[in-house]
Amino acid sequence: MLIYIIKRLFIAVPLIFGVLTLTFFIIRLAPGDPAAFFIQPGISPNVADQIRMQYGLNDPLPVQYFKWLANVLQGDFGRSFSRAQQPVFDVIAEALPVTVTIAGLTLVANFTFGILIGIISAVRQNSFLDRFLTVTALFFYSMPEFWFALMMIILLALKFPVFPVSGLNEIGAESYGPLGFLLDRVWHLVLPVSVLSINGAAGIARYVRGSMLEVIRQDYIRTARAKGLPEKVVIFKHALRNALLPVITLMGSSLPFIFSGALFIEVIFAFPGMGRVTVEAIFARDYPLIIANTFISGSLIVLGNLFADVLYAVADPRIKL
Amino acid sequence: MIEICSDRVAATFRLAGSFLIVLAVLALSSCTRHNGSDAKSGKVNAAMDSTLVIAMLGDADYLNPVIGATVTSSNIFGLIYPSLLQSEFDTTTGLMNYMALEKKLRTVTPGQGKKAPKGAIAKSWRLSDDQKSLTYILRNDAFWDDGKPIVSADFKFSYQLYGNPVIASARQQYLAELIGADKGKIDFDKAIETPNDTTLVFRFYKPVPEHLALFHTSLTPLPAHRWKDVKPDEFRHSPLNLDPLGAGPYKLKNWQQQQEIVLVSNRKSNLPKPGNIPAITFKVVPDYTVRLTELQTGAVDVVENIKPEDFTALLKANHQLEIKTVGLRVYDYVGWANIDQEEYKRSGMFKPHPLFGSARVRLALTSAIDRQAIIDGYLKQYGVICNNDISPSLKWAYNNRIAPHPYDPSKASALLKAEGWIPGSDGILQKNGRRFSFVLYTNSGNARRNYASVIIQQNLRAIGIDCKLDVQESNVFFENLQARKLDAWMAGWSIGLEIDPLDVWGSDLKKSRFNFAGYRNTRIDELCELAKQKMDQVGAKPYWLEYQEILHRDQPITFLYWIRETQGFSKRIEGEELNISGTFYNVDDWRLRPSANVAQ
Numbered sequence: 023m024l025i026y027i028i029k030r031l032f033i034a035v036p037l038i039f040g041v042l043t044l045t046f047f048i049i050r051l052a053p054g055d056p057a058a059f060f061i062q063p064g065i066s067p068n069v070a071d072q073i074r075m076q077y078g079l080n081d082p083l084p085v086q087y088f089k090w091l092a093n094v095l096q097g098d099f100g101r102s103f104s105r106a107q108q109p110v111f112d113v114i115a116e117a118l119p120v121t122v123t124i125a126g127l128t129l130v131a132n133f134t135f136g137i138l139i140g141i142i143s144a145v146r147q148n149s150f151l152d153r154f155l156t157v158t159a160l161f162f163y164s165m166p167e168f169w170f171a172l173m174m175i176i177l178l179a180l181k182f183p184v185f186p187v188s189g190l191n192e193i194g195a196e197s198y199g200p201l202g203f204l205l206d207r208v209w210h211l212v213l214p215v216s217v218l219s220i221n222g223a224a225g226i227a228r229y230v231r232g233s234m235l236e237v238i239r240q241d242y243i244r245t246a247r248a249k250g251l252p253e254k255v256v257i258f259k260h261a262l263r264n265a266l267l268p269v270i271t272l273m274g275s276s277l278p279f280i281f282s283g284a285l286f287i288e289v290i291f292a293f294p295g296m297g298r299v300t301v302e303a304i305f306a307r308d309y310p311l312i313i314a315n316t317f318i319s320g321s322l323i324v325l326g327n328l329f330a331d332v333l334y335a336v337a338d339p340r341i342k343l
Numbered sequence: 344m345i346e347i348c349s350d351r352v353a354a355t356f357r358l359a360g361s362f363l364i365v366l367a368v369l370a371l372s373s374c375t376r377h378n379g380s381d382a383k384s385g386k387v388n389a390a391m392d393s394t395l396v397i398a399m400l401g402d403a404d405y406l407n408p409v410i411g412a413t414v415t416s417s418n419i420f421g422l423i424y425p426s427l428l429q430s431e432f433d434t435t436t437g438l439m440n441y442m443a444l445e446k447k448l449r450t451v452t453p454g455q456g457k458k459a460p461k462g463a464i465a466k467s468w469r470l471s472d473d474q475k476s477l478t479y480i481l482r483n484d485a486f487w488d489d490g491k492p493i494v495s496a497d498f499k500f501s502y503q504l505y506g507n508p509v510i511a512s513a514r515q516q517y518l519a520e521l522i523g524a525d526k527g528k529i530d531f532d533k534a535i536e537t538p539n540d541t542t543l544v545f546r547f548y549k550p551v552p553e554h555l556a557l558f559h560t561s562l563t564p565l566p567a568h569r570w571k572d573v574k575p576d577e578f579r580h581s582p583l584n585l586d587p588l589g590a591g592p593y594k595l596k597n598w599q600q601q602q603e604i605v606l607v608s609n610r611k612s613n614l615p616k617p618g619n620i621p622a623i624t625f626k627v628v629p630d631y632t633v634r635l636t637e638l639q640t641g642a643v644d645v646v647e648n649i650k651p652e653d654f655t656a657l658l659k660a661n662h663q664l665e666i667k668t669v670g671l672r673v674y675d676y677v678g679w680a681n682i683d684q685e686e687y688k689r690s691g692m693f694k695p696h697p698l699f700g701s702a703r704v705r706l707a708l709t710s711a712i713d714r715q716a717i718i719d720g721y722l723k724q725y726g727v728i729c730n731n732d733i734s735p736s737l738k739w740a741y742n743n744r745i746a747p748h749p750y751d752p753s754k755a756s757a758l759l760k761a762e763g764w765i766p767g768s769d770g771i772l773q774k775n776g777r778r779f780s781f782v783l784y785t786n787s788g789n790a791r792r793n794y795a796s797v798i799i800q801q802n803l804r805a806i807g808i809d810c811k812l813d814v815q816e817s818n819v820f821f822e823n824l825q826a827r828k829l830d831a832w833m834a835g836w837s838i839g840l841e842i843d844p845l846d847v848w849g850s851d852l853k854k855s856r857f858n859f860a861g862y863r864n865t866r867i868d869e870l871c872e873l874a875k876q877k878m879d880q881v882g883a884k885p886y887w888l889e890y891q892e893i894l895h896r897d898q899p900i901t902f903l904y905w906i907r908e909t910q911g912f913s914k915r916i917e918g919e920e921l922n923i924s925g926t927f928y929n930v931d932d933w934r935l936r937p938s939a940n941v942a943q
Contacts, residue, residue, distance in 0.1 A: 294601030
């Protein structure tokens with residue numbers, strides 16, 4: 023397996039590199055100008071040129087590419103155009119904790135509720151409860167996140183002001199002490215994490231239900247029941263564990279989400295996370311930041327897939343890598 | 344086998360679950376604040392009582408007057424840094440007034456002059472008789488927050504930064520009259536002299552009107568002793584940018600990028616005084632609906648640019664709110680290509696545009712568009728029909744004898760008929776086999792322009808013109824405009840308070856970069872030049888009156904409406920004076936009613 027992992031990692035290097043090269047050229051060929059903000063009446067026409075000079079955009083494209091390549095090979099992804107010329111990885115390092123917090127909590131909630139709802143639906147197949155859960159799950163699954171988030175804000179922050187509207191902390195939260203500050207942070211995270219996980223859990227529940235139904239029909243489940251095991255043991259020990267195999271793939275593919283962030287939720291709840299960094303970079307034509315983000319999400323997709331494959335092999339001895 | 348397998352699955356899940364939880368807890372604790380130890384007492388309401396919260400759409404770029412280029416940035420650094428002069432927009436005349444401690448450019452009209460000149464570092468000034476040199480006498484009791492005096496050398500040092508091409512300041516245009524600027528390189532040794540700490544002399548290569556000289560020489564200074572060792576190529580990413588040293592009514596307490604900027608009243612300040620409200624938080628809330636909700640719940644006190652359609656619901660939901668307006672500085676227009684853009688790009692020749700090349704056709708288009716209907720339907724009392732780009736707020740120069748071209752489809756049809764446009768078999772006007780059909784482009788994400796463009800489309804269809812609508816991402820739209828790829832578009836301008844329209848209407852299209860329509864009229868060039876040469880600003884009035892008449896006659900574009908910007912305010916704020924020069928122009932004089940927390 024180790025050899026397999028090393029082999030996959032070796033293949034990943036040119037793959038990610040190819041993605042970065044493509045991104046490099048696509049964003050430069052796309053319309054739009056990083057210095058566009060400085061082209062307006064009242065601002066000297068020289069400014070946009072001076073800014074482009076600073077960014078190294080006046081060189082011909084191949085020269086830009088080789089300069090960029092030389093820097094990237096030394097691990098230098100450059101400085102952001104739009105965010106006060108901070109090194110791009112500093113920008114990302116600031117946004118990452120926020121995104122990881124939300125995404126980490128969301129994934130735990132996603133899988134916990136998704137699996138629970140899936141089991142109930144499968145065990146009580148075709149009952150009223152199953153239908154109710156299925157319809158509810160589909161209802162939330164098909165609901166656009168941003169709309170759902172706004173509705174939750176209107177309901178739980180405006181009509182019944184239980185939770186705060188946006189932000190990571192209350193104004194003046196520094197004075198609460200460390201525990202109070204942490205609780206305030208958690209209080210601010212309830213709405214966004216709920217929105218994301220209700221949406222995500224609904225999808226996972228459908229997977230678990232399907233896979234559980236398949237497993238329940240297997241002979242060994244009938245055997246387990248026949249030998250008189252209590253239903254609880256049959257479901258949780260014999261059936262569920264096997265039914266969770268396909269869910270592992272979902273976990274692997276969720277890895278990029280932890281780092282790439284949930285754009286709509288970040289915009290609506292005013293969280294300075296990775297989703298916002300990426301999208302604002304695109305609108306500002308902040309080339310170095312776009313490439314660094316592509317590098318991170320590209321690497322994570324590759325790693326996530328590898329992770330899923332490895333988990334699969336670890337969990338199921340029938341699969342050999 | 345199955346048992347082993349299921350155990351492994353369970354173990355995998357447990358492992359992954361605990362990994363995620365550990366990750367989340369780590370991240371949660373890593374984003375706790377670092378500098379929160381100073382305030383130990385108090386709860387939310389106490390903090391809210393002493394803190395004004397202003398919602399902003401995006402973060403400031405730099406809190407450094409040399410390179411901070413966004414309006415948000417200048418609102419904030421304007422509170423941190425001191426200024427050479429105090430400036431104020433006189434709403435009765437529409438003229439800017441500049442004030443030093445002991446001298447004013449103009450006498451203040453009764454009811455105006457809300458801002459005391461105490462914040463100015465200059466005691467007085469003297470413009471030489473040839474209007475080529477301006478000497479400031481500075482006060483000697485102005486200090487940076489670290490106790491060092493503010494001296495004339497700080498200004499000279501800062502102007503060298505503003506003029507340095509490596510730093511690329513967006514304000515280098517202000518240096519355009521200094522000695523050497525006409526030759527491409529400012530000679531700072533001659534252009535700015537500092538004979539002693541309290542004397543500052545600016546020298547120009549040509550005579551400059553007094554108001555313009557004051558405007559252009561009063562850029563915000565940086566403390567030279569703090570910045571002198573920073574190399575120009577490191578200026579933009581210097582860590583000093585995150586720790587500004589100023590002297591103004593507020594100082595920076597905390598800047599969490601993309602989240603909030605917290606300013607606290609600067610107890611030491613005598614320029615003009617410490618800010619009344621102990622703390623001001625500028626909070627980044629990117630989503631409009633959420634900004635509104637925050638205003639409604641009392642989590643923020645000020646939200647700018649509220650859409651008129653939201654007023655009723657907002658004010659009904661929370662009686663502690665009010666809408667305040669400022670303007671008129673912003674207008675929307677429909678641009679028509681006056682020249683054949685393709686031909687111009689190909690050969691540099693000017694050929695009238697086949698559809699919009701004639702002033703009569705453009706007048707017909709303006710007459711066909713029901714501008715009042717757009718105002719009534721969307722802007723309501725917050726919009727005013729626009730005749731040209733001199734705002735009615737600039738009362739000294741505004742030509743109020745010009746009556747707007749009324750909405751008159753039959754006149755439009757008659758004008759088009761006289762130009763040879765007659766209805767074809769499909770009902771669309773035709774001339775020499777060409778249908779009157781075009782695409783009207785606008786930028787995405789602007790509800791007002793979307794609304795207007797639909798009405799314009801209907802209005803034009805009614806007189807037999809086929810207008811298709813297309814919305815482009817803002818960056819792409821702007822690039823297409825500059826590349827002269829669009830024949831008809833809808834956009835807007837925010838005007839400066841000093842009139843200088845040559846960039847937008849000059850006949851030399853290479854110099855006038857924003858003359859996207861390709862409008863050319865030599866008389867407009869002459870009038871702009873004549874007005875510029877006039878040493879007495881108000882003396883240029885006749886030129887501006889004629890300028891407006893020409894634009895009204897030629898209709899290079901269809902001016903639609905002036906927009907009153909509408910800002911939502913919590914009623915717990917007192918003492919606010921909104922001014923065309925900015926919503927927050929006297930924010931250091933605002934007060935908060937302590938017991939009236941709007942959240943209660």
